[in-house]
Amino acid sequence: MNQSDPCFLTSLPDDIAHKIVFLLQAPDVSSLGSCSRTFRDLCGLDSVWLGLCRDRWPSQEIVQDSLKGWKGSYINKHMEMTEKAKIVVKFVDQCFSNESIEVGYYLAAIENLRMFRFGFKDVEILFFKPDMNVILNLVGLHYCIGWLGVPVEDVIEALRCTKIPDREVCVRWWKLGRWFYGFRMHDESRFRQISLKDLIKGGEDEVMRVLHRGALHEVMRVQISVTKLIPVSSWATY
Template identity: 45%
Template sequence: MNQSDYSYSSLPNDIALKIASSLEVPDLSSLGCCSRVWREICGSDCLWESLVKERWPLLYEAVKDPNFKDWRGFYVKQHEEKKGQADSVINLVEQCSQSDSLKVIDYLHAIRSLKTMQFGFRDVQMLLLKQKLNVLLNLIGLHYCLNILQVQKHFGVVR
């Protein structure tokens, strides 16, 4: 079989959905840009509903409605809200660290802000634990996950 013999049509829908469901959000979005068929599959409500449920389980329970459509739009809107909230913490830390160093009170304020904003592990992972960000933001995100969310398995911590 040469490359031109293989097309999407030889891939059953359930297999294509299984592939798409195993991807992270950025990869899912990239795959959706490959063709009209993949855009349709990657925009599927069942995929985005499960992503909302995984990332924001309490919010999902509040919205859960069998007639609700556009889970992708809902996910994007929620992500943008969380990104805006994360940006406020990022700006605070960057302003404080430019002056000289981050004071303990500012560090604790950043962690309290994340708690008030009800950040989950995936929010911190996607928005604060990045190489390009100030190392203090990575430390704040790590501290928040370990001490507030009490998430250890993702960091290899054994207690």
């Protein structure tokens, strides 16, 4: 029997159908719910959407929508996070100049994610997008690693699933010249062009330290740039 045939789906035992639905993410649950009346009812269960809420926002208390249940709560919260993400995107766009951004603005964008209480799945859905400015990808990546403490392996898997692990950024920083026998040498300029994946795999720890600390002490200026600016126009739906 053709497994894409709706008759095949509706012929599944109830316990198997339940297990399938509970393994899916929100967009897939919504898609499956349009396949048949049986799956529409199953994918609309409060228990399914309560699980999705807890999975996406484990550290936040989500209140059940009195009219639309937990599905309504999920959609409401998703739209709230989407609007907050747009604020961050607008901020980065305004701070962008000649396809680059100064590290102070970059770190401020990360702080906005912290202030808005973005979770890992929020970042994956709203910032790990291949048609976004790669700097926004980097902001989300850095936030997950540096502030949320997400394991590197999980972040790399999220980059792979969203098809952005090989997108590249160029990080350039300027260091004060060292003193040598009473004379200060010329200021040093360094740069690395590196993929998102390689940036967090441990081979470029110096670059990550520079990004995390910003411009202070011996580092006078840090600039993050892209070789090709890609318009930001894509937003996830629930």
